[in-house]
Amino acid sequence: MGNAAETLYDRLDPDATDPADLAEHLERHDRLGRGCAALPDARHGLERGTVVVDGETVVRGYPSVPRALVLDPTVAEHFDAGRVAVEEKLNGFNVRIVDPGDGDPLAFTRSGYLCPYTTDRARTLLDLGAFFAGHPDAMVCAELIGPETPYTTHDYEGVDSHAFRVFDVRDRATGEPLPVDRRRERCASYGLPQPRLFGEWEPESVPGHVREAIEELDERGREGVVMKSPDGTTMLKYTTEAHHHAELAYAAGTPFERGRDFLFSRVMREAFQAYEFDEDGGRLRERARDLGESLLLPFVETIREVAADEGVGDEHVARGDPEHVGALLDHLRSFGVELDVLADEREGDERVVRFRKVAESTRDRTRHYLDGGTYDE
């Protein structure tokens, strides 16, 4: 553990002037008998969520993906000549999976925490043994999706509980991605499930193709797409109207937890997409009304729930090995999340816990105003 910062400093970071500075910013935690030191913010050229396991194994964070607000001309400005691959972006929980060398793969959250539950799910649902035997330094970047996950709850047809989709494979120490075509072939050859590839086109024709893809995804209530250069290094994301409205409803349901930036940024995405997709303004009013309903209805519903002393917060289901489901609940509580366990049952070998992450700020502030507290501007 003590040399995590030096490990990072020695192997990776030409800009760092001092390992002590890195050491100071690493947050340490122990899970599954492993000592982890994670970087909570991007620093010295290292991505947020970069983590060192047992002082030796570096696991780079997943880079932040920039967003296009309008497709034309952003795609052409963002990508050089060549082609652009368009893949589906899934609404789930972004994890990185590595094998430090002992055949026991570990799964890390976006912010660099070793998650025992996701680790168990990855070991159970993905055939990782053969993959890491052939590619020991790889980092498998996957989205945990489906209605039964402790982090997100988006439905996908064909996913009754939860599943992984591998959207990237990188070198765990350098963060360098595999080219898109090699990555897709490799995942296919090991049977790792992947998000859909819509196609590869010249940058000039990408906006039209993405627009078609987005309209289809929008009808099915899905999130959006990620565009990638063939070498996998340049990325750009773009999302559907349905996703923007779902995000607003999500934020409005626990308004005092999500922050104001969350609200503003979703309204902004909607406005730029409406501008680009709806040149004659024919659908603009309908879109505006849907947006208003997404914002106000869940907010009022939450006030009613607080007034009736019902619980407020997002409901989740964790399903899996009893020990690891227990570890998950401990893991969430260790971050200060208050949990209401709504159901705790056995189905065969599995423990299935339905729980609410209590939205404490929303509950307490809404209660304060309903009890006659004033808002002082």
Added chain:
Amino acid sequence: MGNAAETLYDRLDPDATDPADLAEHLERHDRLGRGCAALPDARHGLERGTVVVDGETVVRGYPSVPRALVLDPTVAEHFDAGRVAVEEKLNGFNVRIVDPGDGDPLAFTRSGYLCPYTTDRARTLLDLGAFFAGHPDAMVCAELIGPETPYTTHDYEGVDSHAFRVFDVRDRATGEPLPVDRRRERCASYGLPQPRLFGEWEPESVPGHVREAIEELDERGREGVVMKSPDGTTMLKYTTEAHHHAELAYAAGTPFERGRDFLFSRVMREAFQAYEFDEDGGRLRERARDLGESLLLPFVETIREVAADEGVGDEHVARGDPEHVGALLDHLRSFGVELDVLADEREGDERVVRFRKVAESTRDRTRHYLDGGTYDE
């Protein structure tokens, strides 16, 4: 000028430990041959916008008025026994007018700036000579309303250009208000126009009466009410749905100027009002749709204007004495406001300037995204 801080310290502030601390926080400006030192934030028990004129005359800031998010039980919690007066709250520009002793009244903005234009308008439109002769230490707190003002543009029936409404009279040095009934009598006796008084009731019956008033004001597109204890010291405000939607439209028209808190706080007011006023949810969907239209339509319109290289920003009209209208434009530019003069005409003795306050952040950031800039989260 040099003794502005000591003047404040000596006369007013029992908590200040050091006049140097006050001096450090005073912002100095000269207007109309007067040296002013204003406090940009509340400090040491002094309100934001407290100003010292020529080192001698203290003009207290107008206190921040807390807001009710629900009327019941907030009114009963906020006011002690006794009665509560309910007056209309007007959507205009809040100014304080004092006479430092030479018969030349001066008008100060909420943040404590001496505004030459508003001063000229106050001297022209209000009969202040007799008032200050009888009450030399008074501070007249008034709203500048109407479609032709350099600060706000809300229409009021019967106000073709602009007018004042006096909503409070206080001691300029202590900030102590006149009781509501004495203030209304005094203003009436000097012919100073006032906002409407809806009535005075026991706290328990105020929510019902305010709700009636709010529903009437809402239909006419007006802002709301201020509730006051009879002595004028305890205040509480509450606003209409029409006002919330107008504010959202205003913010959405120049989205990168207004800030995220602005958006969130207006949605919050709507949600609590919808919860309280619409118990059966019959009007909730209509309210939500109106809210969505208020947000998205002006935002998309602004993007279209930037795309077409048209100007973006709020349009205003300044009408009055040519010299003072010129001083107003200089005053605004001195705060870094970029102005587009759209028309500059004479009508009789008056100069009438129609101008746009250019929304530079909205123009530049919208242009950046339309040119293909990405949004990095």
